[in-house]
Amino acid sequence: MTEENKHCYIKEGKLALPYQYFAGRIGSKFLVSLRDKKKILGVKCEKCGKVFIPPRKTCERCFEDISEKWVELSNEGEVTNFTVVRTDDKHHPRKAPYVLAMIKLGGADTPIAHILDGVDPDSVKIGMKVKAVFADKAVNTMLQIDRFEPVK
Amino acid sequence: MKKHKKNRNVAIVGIGQTHHSSHREDVNQPEMIHEAVELALKDAGIGIEDVDALVHGNMELFEMVHQPDLWHVIGTGGYGKACYRVTTGGTTGATIVGVGDNIVASGLHDIVMIIGFEKQQEGHTTGGITNMADPLWARNLQTGALTGATAEKTINEFGADRAKRAAMRLRVTLDKHASLNPHAHRNFGLDYDQIDDLMVNSPQLVGELRLIHMCSQSDGAVAIILACEEKAKKISKKPVWIRDHVTVHREETFNMFGINENQEVTHHNAARKLFGRNGITNPREYFDVFEMYDPSSWWGLDWLREFLQLEGDEHLKMVENDEVSINGSFPLNPSGGVISTNPIGATAALRVAEAALQVRGDAGAHQIPREVKHALASGFGGTFWTVLFMLEKDLDWQEAE
């Protein structure tokens, strides 16, 4: 210990605050559909033809309002990329190890990140066919799809 | 006349603001921003492809989401563009306009859109501000932006009755202004005969700072499009020129509470610099309107003195004689001010936007009833941080050199 850092200490603290997030009309329609109908909705930009999930008000490239252009997507899709989470953290949704995959659903042009379960992390492959498993309870977030599992 | 030299002249050519409310459950953050962006583009008569760069700002501890500039791109239209993210507390809205002014004046970009927003219903405003303080000391003591210190100072100086009456009169005047502004968040329909009642019965927050004195917590967004002189003249029939702006910052002042009589506050310092380098000797005479960042009626009252460099009780008299009302000789916040509408990251930008609308003559029901050629707009935040703008209708101050 040098003379200079002799008086230096680390104090434990916290940052605790309540907050909320408004999903808005478009986000709510998407979440309610997942919850009540177990159907996954996207929106389509008619200018560039892209189908986005999660749905959004505008196409980021064309800057067109696409909020009314709903399309129903398949509950199945394929893994376009993945990683294996091998560390634990209180903010993580699962105990390690678990697979976080990018999944492109049938009918969509953009993949979503989600948990891939029911498979040994070491045998996940890009191109693997997977299907959505919905949560039993109301979650009202993207985890209304509880997880994806391989199509048997 | 003195002038402050800018590399290029910069004008406001487009303004868009959402309706401000505490109930925006119908839109998420990027969707709310998109409303303001669309309105500003429409107002300017240009498309997003014409915009070279974006400056995006708010206070992220208010919504507890981080890097909003990134995931707001679908609302801002920032895909593939130069984007700057600025966050300077309550001052944010003014700082983003200042950054926009600087990067257009410098020649870096020709057309820049600034975007300020806040969804205060999504967070805990007082908790958020408290958590911005020094975690080892002040965080454990602070109470957000609530303080009764200015009330106490004003009461000590002018007597309780006169001071309380003046602060409440200003509150009522600004509520009347808010009633004329369809975008305003809160408007209570207050009248001057309620002053005595409200002085006693409005609930106290801290000391003599009462609930009615304090600004609202709003959800809303504003977008302003700035352009260099060459482009501004092509785009807009009524460009509003940003003649100059100044930013003044200082060390936090919590440790001077109760003994700050001889300290120059940043508002006074900023105004002194801005007026000095532009040869403004009598700001009350020169400016036709002032959109001030007034987080509470006590601050609004006190800061009138600081900005206008007034002596004695001149600022009280201005309120008592209704000089600050929309029909008065020095209209203050014809929009209703921060006290009526306060989506914090947008708030200071709204001061500039509202001042510019006054210069254009496009403020609608809250347009002041005479020509506006020169406007003043201020931003405030953190523990003393001032940004002050002067706007002009005509590009004529340089010829006087």
Place this chain on the structure above:
Amino acid sequence: MAKYFDVSVEDIFNTMEARFRVEGAKGVNAVLAYDISGDGGGKWLVEVRDDSVKVAKTDDLSGFSVKTSADAETFVGVNIGKIDGTQAFMSGKIKIEGDMALVAASAKMFTRYSLPKKSAVTVQGIFDTLVARFQPQNAAGLDISVGYDITGDGGGQWTAVLKDGKCALETGLRDNCAVVNSVKAKDYIDLILGKLDPMVAMGSGRLKLKGDMNVAMQLPKIFAKFEPPKEEEEQELIVIKRNISVDMKYSTGPVMGKFFEGLIEKKILANKCPKCGRMQVPPREVCAECRCWAGDMIEVGPSGTITLIEIIYYSSPDPLTGETRETPYAQVHILLDGIGKEETFWHLLKNEDLADTKKGDRVRPVWSDNRVGSVHDIIHFERIRD
């Protein structure tokens, strides 16, 4: 009884016991008083005792924990959601005396008063559209009158006169009707909306047809189906509520570190700017005005003189827990002895001193027995009363 937005003040209070939520009133022991002025107003006491509630109209509101005063229209409007409560409160239309926190808590103790659901479809509404629903191509050559005798609440008598491919509607029953339908208003609406089967209705005698049954059988063709006015279905808007709680670590650095070491030894240390001479407490590494290193530490106080008292009535959440602190409490800014004139020290005032302490009074720190080098090593400052 005066009604506002179709609801009287009595309606609100009479349903209050039924709207009571035991789970929202856990641990509450309070008397809520209401003084409602104007037509239909009065005085009520609502006594909440943990898991029970008693609502009584009274003349005597004494002994309340919190009293709410408002005019009848505002009170009803706020209770049924037609008037913004915050707005009404801020503008002085609602006044609250006593423990304000109970008003917010009462929103959890009672479910909101809801208007009795009215059917959007009325008999009158059905007849208003009858002529428009007439299908002349299916009524060619008909020259008859059809009578409707709709009984009960919301009913009435009508006659549809069909002639020359046109339909006219009259109120009242003509004598010469080819057929008369007699049915209760509620059943008629259900028949029209398809909720009640006509055969079942006739079989059970709820629908009576007098006259020419053949005409009666043609009626569904002569008039197009009634389309009830579309109710704007309110979209469910998702709001996600969370508490963020992130563990953090802060470095004191050597300057604040020495200050904390001082607190452990019951010493308040300030540092001094070598240029302008001003003292800083808590110390900061540099003097921000002279922009130079301010290293010298000097012990000041611990007693001092108050320069400002801030009494907090609305408090912010504790940054460590997210919990809201109890009010009122007071913060004080203190000019510590030996500090000079430029720097006050910020801390809390002992609650017992809150009532009679003012600017200029002398105070001293009350030290915690468990000092670890934190703002809480000083519990608060207390007034020196010698």
